[in-house]
Amino acid sequence: MTSRSNGREFYVGRKELAEAIAGRLSLDPLMGSPSGLLLAAPRRTGKSTFLRRDLLPVLEARGDHPVLVDLWADRKADPGQLIADALAAEITALPTPTEKALRALPVKAISIGGLRAEIGGVAEGRNLTLTEALIEIGARAKSDVVFIIDEAQQAVTSEAGLDAMFALKAARDAMNQRPEGARLFVLCTGSNRDGLAGLVSTNQQPFFGARVEDFPTLGxxxxxxxxxxxxxxxxxxxxxxxxxxxxxxxxxxxxxxxxxxxxxxxxxxxxxxxxxxxxxxxRADELRARVWDQYGSDFDALTRLQRAVLEVLIRDGADFAPFHERTVARVGEIIGGQSSAQAIQKALDALREKQLVWRPGRGRYALEDPDMKGWLLARMGKG
Structure with missing residues (x-):
């Protein structure tokens, strides 16, 4: 562990944890995670910083080639597009000797489902799938590839994002079952445990066979x-x-x-x-409430209808059925008036725009930040 403070920053590194996680990214049937490693941690506990400042250097030091994409880097972009763009950037940064001499790249674009990431300055060349792109990156880097997706639960919010995760699984199988060549290891991290579980819960999900584990918080x-x-x-x-x-x-x-x-x-x-x-x-409760300060300002800025929909969603959790007659009636009771499925849909759209709610699938909605549940129940005195 290292730390440094310079008046603007205080940071404590966790090299031992980084080495332990790196050790799990292997094909070892006993100690490795060949199906993929999925780690969940609450927001603002240092997970993303750890990936960049601790894990990436450890992976590079052991000879791996890490590729990191943050699906919250641009919340308006399709997650599948962010993944395609990250792969295109890696290939651009790893030109072969021939390409250096020609000052051109023979790879023109990377396609994932209906999305496409162009590689600038290339008029003619190959179009690669996600699997082909990862094989290409491994060949150029001459090392195993570790593909890290931060806030990976966001991938299930779009068809292209989910397609990318299935393509990633296919790439993992294709690269790791070859007799030789670079291997592929997948690490998914996220701040929504239920969202990550949506990638592994059934055999219809891309990483079925893996399990969601707790990412160790700072101690x-x-x-x-x-x-x-x-x-x-x-x-x-x-x-x-x-x-x-x-x-x-x-x-x-x-x-x-x-x-x-x-x-x-x-x-x-x-x-x-x-x-x-x-x-x-x-004033221990007051101290704990500091974590919830933002929730209060976010909630107070909502309309009565939006608050009511959010309350029902929090109470129902995974059983939340937004357009069921019972849900419509409960929302109406809370606001003291009539509601409708159409009004609830508009409220959910607004809550998604405010980044309080996300949609892991058609007709399914969940809290963006799971910690908000404890805050709202405490506020209502019914925790």
Whole structure:
């Protein structure tokens, strides 16, 4: 583990965890995850940063060629397009000696379903499928390929995205069953566990046979590193107690940005660790509520109908049937008036636009951030 602080940033690396995850990306039938590795963690707990700053360097150091695509990089783009674009960028960045000499690429585009990613400056050349593109990348890199999809649950929100995941499974099988050549390993991460489960739950899903596992959140090593970085700047009678900071971190759901915010307010500017200890003893619920601040402002900005639809969705969970007569009636009861399937559809469209709800499939809706359920139930006093 490494850490550094420079006045603008504090970061604790997790090389051991990165090495452990890298070790799982193998064909080893006992210790590997040949069907694919799927890891879920709540939002804002450091997962995406870990992928870029810890895992990618470890994979590169062991000789793999990682390809990372974030399906939340552009929420308006089709997930399948983002995957195609990422593959096109990799091929562009790996020209063969012949291509260098000709100053041209023989690969013109990559196609996934009905989507296409053009490679700039190529007038004529081959059109590759996703499988062909990954085989090409492995050949050019002369190493195994690790394809990492962050916020992978987003793939199921479009037909092209789901097609891309099935194509990825086909590419994995094609590359790993060859007698020789680069292998392909797949890592999917996401902040919505139920969404990731939609990729593995039945034999009709692309990664059936794999399982969704919890991504380890930051723990006591992070707390100790933070305290060690801050205490030298504080007066002797104003030092932080690591136990108090660890308790606060638990209440904050292991979200590092929130912990730094709390430490700054309750230690650096207030009465040191004594202030933090008093907060933990007297206002623990208030501390926990810091994680939910954004939910309150988002919810208060909704119309009565949108709030009612969101409440029913949260209460029903996976059984939410948006256009069933019973759902329409319940929404009407909450708003104190009449509702309709058409009105609920408009409310759901607005909630999707506000990134509070997502659609994992036709007629199916779920919370974008699962933690919002606890917040709303607590707000209604019915948790």
């Amino acid at each position: 006591r090593p992070y707390v100790d590193a933070l305290v060690a970085a801050i205490n030298p700047r504080l007066a002797e009678d104003n030092k932080l107690d690591p136990e108090d900071v660890a308790r606060a971190f638990d209440l904050l759901g292991h979200r590092p940005e929130k912990l730094v915010e709390v430490v700054q307010q309750h230690a650096a500017w207030l009465p040191g660790s004594a202030g933090l200890k008093r907060t933990l003893e007297e």
